[in-house]
Amino acid sequence: MLEAGAALYEYRKxxxxxxxxxxxxRGVYIGASEPISHDELRQVASGAIALTNQRLVFLSSQRTTSIEHADVLSLDSxxxxxxxxxxxxxKTPVILTVSDHDAALLVLLIKLFSAGNFDSRYLPDGLVIEPVHNGSGDVSVNVRQGASGLELTR
Structure with missing residues (x-):
């Protein structure tokens, strides 16, 4: 399970x-006006996300949202x-923000969980996920088929 701080956003008119x-x-006006509207991305809640092998859950005092991996159609980062x-x-996408290194790991895990059936809380045999830290503080994630020693860190 992965847990991280997050914020939930929605498009509002x-x-x-x-x-x-x-x-x-007096009391007589000539003119016209036109209504203009557009969608604006606004933060509606801040809380935490929990990712399991079956669903992603956003938890906060303002709102709780649950997404099952089987229902995921696409994931954009x-x-x-x-x-x-x-x-x-x-109808509308669920929009979340998380810290940079958590976002990369979260996207990767959601894609993995959505693509296959994970019957347990462990990764399949032979699948290795390795975070790679460079000197500037950026984190990338390598996924490979490998030998033993499965360890998932963030």
Missing amino acids: KSYRVGGAVRVA SGTSLIQIHTAKR
């Missing part, structure tokens, strides 16, 4: 009116920490 009017007499998860049961 933001509307305003553009235009003007001119007063031609924009930048380093923003993750969009499209599922079969939702």
